[in-house]
Each structure stands twice: as C-alpha cells, then as structure tokens.
Amino acid sequence: MYFEQNHNFEPGDVVYVLYRNPHAQDVAQVQEAAVVENPDQPGELSLFMYDTYYPLDEEIAVFPTEVEAMRAYNYHFGEDGNLYG
Template sequence: MDFDNEMTSYSPGDIVYVFYRNPHTQDVANIQEAAVVNNPENPNELAIFLYETYYPLTNEIAVYSSEEEAKAAYDYYFESM
C-alpha cells in the first residue's frame, strides 16, 4: 500500500492527524489530532502542536490530513505486525 506522505501545503490553523507513541509504553501508538501552527522558536517555519508541545513540521513526521487517511495508514503499519 502506498501512502503519500509528502509535505503538503499546510497553513497555521490546519488540523492534521499524526501517530503518537505513548512515552511510557513505546509499543503503543495512537492516532492523535494536532494543530499546525507557526513554530514559536522560528516563526518562518511551521510546527505541530500536540499535548502542549511544539514539534517542527518536517518530512520525518507522518502527517495525515484526514482521520480516515491516518486510520488506513495505522492499520497498514501496525495491524499487520
């Protein structure tokens, strides 16, 4: 299955969906809703705001524009294990 996860054109205020690993149980991942915001450390860059923390929006983060797309990717990557 091919999930196109190239950085789409996101804007501050967009809602996206990401995989979030529980910091206490690394083998547990969930789909979480997050907001795209201006990075407070570099206002010219975008960040993901999730659980009161800013994460730079880079190609290293699996970001999905819909919950359905995130669920399909989650099922593919985690349910097939």
C-alpha cells in the first residue's frame, strides 16, 4: 500500500493507518496508532494499536496526519466506505 518513507517516524509519534478488520475483510477504517520501539526487536520501530504491535513497513498504509489518511481512504474505498466502489 502506502508508506511515508520520507517521513522520519520517532517513538511517541501519533500516525494514522488504513486498517482492515481481520475478521471482516470488507470493513476498513482509518485508525490512530502510536509509533513505539519494537519490544521484540531493539532498535526497530513498530505501530501499536488495539494492544498489538505491528511492523512499521510497506505492508501497512501509514500517514502522518488524519487528513492524509482520510484522503487516501476516500480515494481507495469511496467516501461512503464501500470497498467495492
């Protein structure tokens, strides 16, 4: 998806991600997450949301602002949230 590679995320940053519900793949939303140090990989950063650590990599669409995340969400999923157009 999208990863803001030119942005230098630091522990404590609040970011916004496009998150698909793992139990209902037709449900997506913009979710706030925290950038934290990965407790299992010292020196690496992770995203923390829903009491879970996620890798901070190209597999998750990460945006520095909610406005940018909503713009991407609306572009990919439509303003009404319909994943299929």
